[in-house]
Amino acid sequence: MTTPNRTTHIRLTSHPEPGTSTHRFPLRWGAATPKERGPVIGSVTNPADRNVIGAHGGAYSLYRALAISARAMNPLARPDLTNTHPTAGIGPHPSWFDPDRIVSLDPWGHMAGEVFAEEIASGVDIRPTIAVTKARLNVPEILAAMGAKRLSPDGTVLHASGDISVTKVAVDPVWHLPGIAQRFGVSDSVLRRTLFEQTGGMYPELVTRPDMNVFLPPIGGATVYIMGDVAALTDDKRRIACRVHDECNGSDVFGSDICTCRPYLMHGIEECVREAQTGGAGVIVYNRKEGRALGEVTKFLVYNARKRQEGGDQASTYFERTECVAGVQDARFQQLMPDVLHWLGIRRIDRLMSMSNMKHDALTESGIEIVERVPIPPELVPPDASVEIEAKKAAGYYTPDGAPDADGLAAVKGRDLEKF
Numbered sequence: 001m002t003t004p005n006r007t008t009h010i011r012l013t014s015h016p017e018p019g020t021s022t023h024r025f026p027l028r029w030g031a032a033t034p035k036e037r038g039p040v041i042g043s044v045t046n047p048a049d050r051n052v053i054g055a056h057g058g059a060y061s062l063y064r065a066l067a068i069s070a071r072a073m074n075p076l077a078r079p080d081l082t083n084t085h086p087t088a089g090i091g092p093h094p095s096w097f098d099p100d101r102i103v104s105l106d107p108w109g110h111m112a113g114e115v116f117a118e119e120i121a122s123g124v125d126i127r128p129t130i131a132v133t134k135a136r137l138n139v140p141e142i143l144a145a146m147g148a149k150r151l152s153p154d155g156t157v158l159h160a161s162g163d164i165s166v167t168k169v170a171v172d173p174v175w176h177l178p179g180i181a182q183r184f185g186v187s188d189s190v191l192r193r194t195l196f197e198q199t200g201g202m203y204p205e206l207v208t209r210p211d212m213n214v215f216l217p218p219i220g221g222a223t224v225y226i227m228g229d230v231a232a233l234t235d236d237k238r239r240i241a242c243r244v245h246d247e248c249n250g251s252d253v254f255g256s257d258i259c260t261c262r263p264y265l266m267h268g269i270e271e272c273v274r275e276a277q278t279g280g281a282g283v284i285v286y287n288r289k290e291g292r293a294l295g296e297v298t299k300f301l302v303y304n305a306r307k308r309q310e311g312g313d314q315a316s317t318y319f320e321r322t323e324c325v326a327g328v329q330d331a332r333f334q335q336l337m338p339d340v341l342h343w344l345g346i347r348r349i350d351r352l353m354s355m356s357n358m359k360h361d362a363l364t365e366s367g368i369e370i371v372e373r374v375p376i377p378p379e380l381v382p383p384d385a386s387v388e389i390e391a392k393k394a395a396g397y398y399t400p401d402g403a404p405d406a407d408g409l410a411a412v413k414g415r416d417l418e419k420f
């Protein structure tokens, strides 16, 4: 029975509903058919059907709670999925049926309305965790590339107006906890306990419900932008250009010049357009991992620590300053990143626009071949970003021109706080 928020008592989900010793919809990760795998059910209105920990919408579930608190939303509201189905067919691919290949998203997430239509029609609260739509992008850097004759419109991928036709995909994280634990080399129980403790006890089910193996974490997911024919992604005869980008709001959106994020992203889009125009496809994966997944507050604190340290902002202490503030140099841990590419069925990337060894190694170790790595063109590195890029080169990032030596590194300085 579905119930709105009650004022008389609270229904805890930390233990199974009385009388429900077995799940009505058990999840068998990697099973051969969607029916055998089972739907991901994070319903908060019908606790007996729940087979995952957490709630749909990731961090946005908190805003939904505010909307309901403010009486702006009916807690029983269910999505009407009419006409929301994907604009492009993606999968199923063999990778979907390997329980270890994809562990951080639900491969059936965009097809939930279709493959579980019967269950939805019978009243089960099943929601898509992936959405596939179409769009056009228009960014000044691509207009500049057209002006400089590096790109010409073809009327399909790139239009005379500078618009780029894309398929775009929003992906909410769905974690199969045993698979996540395996990727990080820890036991399932240690992972669950750490997630429980480090979220301040936000999800007691992590430690009380071993019968639930899947978690909808309250974090951002990924957006994928595909240029060209989606079918090219799984065609070995066609080329693929790809940039896997981690969110950097300051640079990506506002053009802050302390890092190379937006220039590298735009270079990635340009290369993707070029590949799509010659019969291949381009893929941009945009992961919500702000500030190396440490968050923007930590990131801005690090900027101040870098600029105010003795000797000013310098490449030689770039990673050290981050660790001083955050306790770790980087929390992006690219182990989960390849999942979305496996979901798309990609087996080879002809041009990877990235200098990160962590990204490269995570992709190749997961079985994706990388033919060529494309560094950021030096002319695209903004004035204050040489500290970051030279520090990364010295730390072993891919660079065909060689990394700076100790003296060279010490000479790379950023702008003083007084000069902004």
Ligand SMILES: [Zn+2]
Residues within 6 Å of the ligand: 248, 251, 259, 260, 261, 262
């Ligand atoms: Zn950045």
